[in-house]
Amino acid sequence: MKHPLDRPELTPLWQAFHTRLSAGQQVTRVRTGPLDEAARSALADLLGLDRLPGPQPTVALARLDEALLDSCGEDTRSVVATIVGPLGDRAADRASDTADRAALWEWLATHPVVLAQPALGVWVAAVRRSGLIGGSVPATRRALGDALGVLAGLPACGEPLPVFATRILDDSHALDDGTRLSSLVLRALSALYGVPAPETAADRRALWSRAGLADDALSTTVLTAGMHPTGRGPVAHCLAAFSAAGHATHLTLAQLRDPGELHFPRTTVHITENPSIPALALQRFGSACPPLVCTSGWPNSAVVLLLDRLTEAGAPLRYHGDFDGEGLRIAAHVLARSTATLWRMSAADFLAAHLRAPSGPPAGRITDAPWDAGLAPALAARGTAVLEEHVAEELLTDLAGLCADRQTGSTQGLPASNSR
Template structure:
């Protein structure tokens, strides 16, 4: 049973029934927004434990209302809205910059809800908390939010000079959100290729060196640093070409980057998926890691892609299709 299925099964118990009914009535009554709070009158012991299990500890109605306002802000703001710091978010919602710091109860409650919405486990370490906040473009640490780039020369003092020097030698370079906020740069590249896995960028650096066209790697889900750099590139006239994993999160990320920046999906068609599947060959036998899990996501640029992925039920990760990507970059 997948993690998502286990989560759904967990909340089928009778102790959650009244709470979920109250939540449904609230959502139906206010058009699906997260405004207001819900509760269960006269909870029995099982219901009380269930509520504590969701929130981590007993909560006051002030805490729950604040959490609802934080969630509404994060899940309804436009995709192209500027990032916000954790302290700025806390001050905006509660009037105090420290209320969302770990291990405050409000922080724990909001992160649990965001993890459920994203379909990931609740964060247990500082790095996992940073990554979850970053997924919603809330900046906890502008040094931890970064983007890996190869051959992306730029104009401007400091960062622009470093990027240009790195491109001259064809060496990968890590750019942090702190650098992007400190130094103003201008990018003039006509096309910037984007990949998801650093293994692709590493091979491009090794095999193509300074001759590789501009390439950036998200290293998983695009970070706030990626969004800042991508916006700068598009503003300078660049066209983005995006490639990611052939799994449902990968398709979801490709669609989000396409919507936000007008990016062109790069070798992300049904034909590319099936070719990658054929290349896996015997690796498919008994490898549960390659089974597609999670909610299917449409691919508007090629509806046949989603159909093929649902039919085959197999994920094709970027490393397995690196050859045609490198051929494009080398061409």
């Protein structure tokens, strides 16, 4: 039923009070207008005035409440809500929106994928600067959740992008070129790898490939040494034969995808960033060299697939890399994508090595090391890197202990600590 005071000549009054009362702030008087003569006459009748108000009168809330209670037994808020609509609380809405935004950005900054790879902090800051997607917190959180799910699955094992998108997102087109989600993920990958954001289709394809998507199955390889698997498949035979001869082996992605019968022992496998360490290990230990995998920088899809196979076999993994900005990011990436733990990669290890090799190359852009809060500050304070070659003797000494273990038939690796 229409309210008896819902008349056209009083509409400007009700709308003015609705706007002010919905602000969520204290209201004592409201200015309305401009009013025509009919509206001014209706307002004078309502308030019991002895003359017409001006065209833009200021009306006291208490005076209007009194008049309305006398005429219809309701106060201003009740009448306005009935005629115009429910009153809002814009101040509370703004506070709630601010809290929702703060919670969104806190969730993003503390997400396990971001904490595991601090280099993504640059991406987090850029996403926050760009604001909400469609002005919506829920829509932004959904999009970022999808992006983080994609990042958690990278680097991939060389599968085509649509296949990967189907596996992760149940939508083969979710990462098609030009989609908002593909843009979000590619910006994250450029921050992770420390490269410029891709500008062309070729740049985007190259970045996807670097993340292990649509890699060439023959040219994508992983360097290994000292591997002694069992099985009747060709990969097992080749690895065992080359290891027995004291040689390294490059396994292709294709070979790892279809290795035939292949069984890795549950022996500790040490992972290095640089090929020089396996080369020195083979030179020193020959056919007794312990199992080694080299990422040759950022791990490609062949490296990831091999580490997955070793994990499935129950082989403990230990990782060592360069003490520089890039090395810390690669180490964090390996830890996030595999079951590896650290091998001589603590702040104490860096400081001890830096004393022996203080004049290394510049450390470059440094991001936090999630496994040791003191490592990045120590590296930044000294400003120069300690590369794997600088600590080769310490690494080879550790590996020599494993050679002795193998010679006595032991399959135990080094203790699972950050310093060994």
